[in-house]
Amino acid sequence: MLSTILRGIIIFISSLAVFSAQQAYASKEDHPAVSRYEGATLKDTGVIHYKKILVPVNVVPGTEDTELIEVIGKITAHGYLLEGNKSTLEVGLNYKQVIEKLGAELLIDCVDKLCGYQPLDFYWQSWANYNSLVVDDNDDDTRFLVAKRATDKGDIYYQWIITNVYDGIIGIEQTIIEPEALLLDQVSVNRNISVQVEQTVLKAAREDIEGSHDHPVISRYQGAYITDYRQREFEKVFIPTGVAVNQVAPVITVEGKGTTIGYNLSNSQSSLQIYQNYLSALKAAGFDILFTCNLATCGHALLDDLYTSDANKFRFHPVETNNDPDSDFRLISAKLTTANKAIFLLVAIEGALTSNDINKIVVDIVEKSEMNTAKVTIDPQYLNDEITQKGRVVLHGLNFAFNKSQLLPSSTASLAAITEYLTLHPKQQFYVVGHTDNVGSYEINTQLSKARAQTVIEELISLKIDKSRLTPIGIGPVSPKIANSSDANKAENRRVELVLQ
Template sequence: MYYKILKVVVFFAVSIAVINGQVSYAATAADHPAVSRYQGATLKNSAVIHYQKVAVPISVVKKTKDTQLIEVIGKVSTYGYEIDNNRSTLEVGLNYKQVANKLGAEVLIDCIDTLCGYEPLSFYWRSWANINSLVADDNDDDTRFLVAKRVTDKGDAYYQWIITNGWDGIINVEQTIIEPEALLLDQVSVNISAPIGHIQTSLTTSQDDLEGSKDHPLLSRYQGAYITNYQQREFEKVVIATGMVNNDNQPTIEVEGKGTTIGYELTNSQSTLQIYQNYLTALKAANFEVLFSCSMAACGSRLLDNLYDSKANQSRFRPIRAANYPDSDFRFISAKLSHSNQVIYLMVVIDGAKSSNDSNKIVVDIVEKSEIDTTKVSIDPEYLNNEITQNGKVVLHGLNFAFNKAQLLPSSTASLTAIKTYLALHSKQDFYVVGHTDSVGSYEVNSQLSKARAQSVIEELVALNVDKKRLIAVGIGPVSPRSANSNDANKAENRRVELVLR
């Protein structure tokens, strides 16, 4: 059971009035409830993102690059305003400084031009807020910069204003407010009891899902996301990253089985950090073993490029198409679950919005580990007789085993019945039941597995009243392949059981 942590947003009871009435008493619905727009200002852009990590400057040293930054996580609200009534950056800055005083906030930085240090806004362009900025400009000699901190019982709130000269006497104001906020969980759920193949109803979103797509029954979508890409394959090989790239070497494992890849898009009001933490929390709570998880630079350079290099993974991460770089808003999880004789691997890839009009991208890639299904090839007594008469042996198509185990699956019933009928028609013949494997794994393990599978076939036939004395189990592992073990199809052909005339 998940425990929901309600997100806490600090709201202020009233808007603040400042000197000369330049900031009005009542904020409009489009403004932040704590700080109204400057009188006569026009709102050009605004955005809100939840549980976002941002860098906040708390001190500067004039004429140097020594800007001290701290990382703050919370609700980030940004507003871009234009003021076109011939105000100066000095006058506007004094208004907003008094806003900070009336809020009871401590002014940490109040500077202009080089007094803010060289490239005073370079940190801003590395922050989330810049993707929504239409007005801030760090190239003006008259740029004014204000940062204030307000202590609350929920944590510290930060207020930041960038005030610049624009064109034709217009003043540009970029306002960023960061408020303490708890992580909103329970946006992703795992259902390990759902049978594979069960169709889960798509959740209602503000946009329609891709036609014919659906969530995987194991893992829900992040609340509010919608499906833009969908692909499901009955059997394939998938390359899964298990560690950070080192000297251009990406640690991976290869998994074969049923693959489902779902691409989602989600509003940029949710930070990639919050999305990532929701998936990670849900998977851990469901006893997934996390193989590798990373954020941004910790993912290494070009993780997706390394996975794309594998033919098995080409084009599977849409709608995420760009390579990840150390400064990308990118996060990744790979995990494994063993449950009810089934092994499941998955990858979750998250890529942040690139602009205010863009959306977050999420790809969930789930692989249900299995061996290739050969039930599409059937046998009958006549086929068995023809093969044994001509070759003295026959491949027993349609015998399907649990992955890497000797247990026969229920889908083998039709073939077992055909073998039993053939043996009853040729009661004087005795046979070897010979198990074969591909070359993956050690010789010892494959030899044991091949004999165990041959023995399982004999036991099932004995249960159908075949005389046990007529059959001898033999396991020869990988030493007699039908084809080179160079690709998945050949390996599947080499994993077989044969009936050999004694």
């Protein structure tokens, strides 16, 4: 009785009614528009949203001249095995009847070499084939069908590959590409939030690793969970601005507080959709987009070329750093400049290739700043010892705004110690000498170093020190304490000294 009822069911989806030419054996595992072939067993299935795929629409028999078009939409792949000594011809003719019932246009109907090779060769590398491996491209009877149905929401494409897997067993690979709008607003950016405030963690498919959280500036993609997390108070970060040439990537080098967050996300979202969400959110928040790339346009091993040490390469986990040009890889680098901060950001996406895989995302953020040296303090006795022995002393604890001559509030304790020493030695006169590292031009560094020396003098004058005792000098990068070969060394070279006259 049940079998009789099933044979009479016509499945309506968006005014679409389709069933196999013999019997309709629909299942919730099948596509709602096209049932499985009678007696077929579902071996694998996969669904991905807003995925870009190339669809063959025309072949020239016996040649490799195949016309491919680019389609974006929801892709549903089903792999079936059919027993019962059917032929690929018989099964293929049944699916041709399905195309007629759909009211679709038959674009391709070919067998093996008459397909012109490329449609089948292309399919073996496609997302759908990765997700449902039931067909065999080595069989001479492999049949390939492609059809298109126009709807008011866009064209739907149907693709079947039918082959002899082995004696008496037919493999049926079905791929349906349906038009689908891009799902946006899955990532949010807050350009006004204080970087010290933590953003509320969004609900994720799984728990985040212990001690991790989203960066306050940019949220996770909805449904993602954190698998890797690292944060450093001060580090050097490379932000790519183009494709690497001879394994050297063009970069902007930024020093400051670095945060790297690795996420995993369900494979139901295509890398294209993830990429477009991040890109749209960053643009809407006023970020300047420095560089973007997709798939092969990113070149080979773009992330791998940024750093030479294994420790730094691991920062991009779980995304593979040696991205192959054929991998589903996408990247965005961006910059946000406001009145009081500069933030650089990198988003790397490695899309899932199979239904057993998962999307991987890394967000690398650096908040540009100078190294905080407030942990190093001075006192009048230290100043006296250094000046007595060397005739000069480094004024530790004087902290300036990035690339400016403005002293930060954290300098108060050191200014008080300097004032106390000068008050105890009223007859001494000093050069107040500003130094920089070697980043930037000589002219700019010289001006900056003198401006910082002048700022120190003005602060001391406000604390009742006679200005005639102090002379500002700026010598920029010409007298480093140590080679400018590391971030720590450069921080040590950025200093202000008192030099006894």
